[in-house]
Amino acid sequence: MNSLDQAEYKKKLEQQQAELLKRATALKFMTKEARERINRIKLVKPGIAEQVETALVHAVQSGQIKDRITESQVVMILDEISNRKKFRILKK
Secondary structure, eight states, X not given: OOHHHHHHHHHHHHHHHHHHHHHHHHHHTBOHHHHHHHHHHHHHOHHHHHHHXXXXXXXXXXXXXXXXXXXXXXXXXXXXXXXHHOOOOOOO
């Protein structure tokens, strides 16, 4: 392996470790129903599920969430994410 291959391998390994840590953090604070909701979302829209998990991890790390995350909280985060993506094209 040359140094470029090693650097790429190391970068991929670090990304995988960060992903595992993120999932473990999110799963640790989620109820069973919330985890099931996230898993169903992953099947249909993996990018949205990723955004929800990231939002949950940031909320946990910043101390905004101290209790377990419920399915209704996951739905609220989904609503916020979907509202951000809506936009209108104005005709002139």
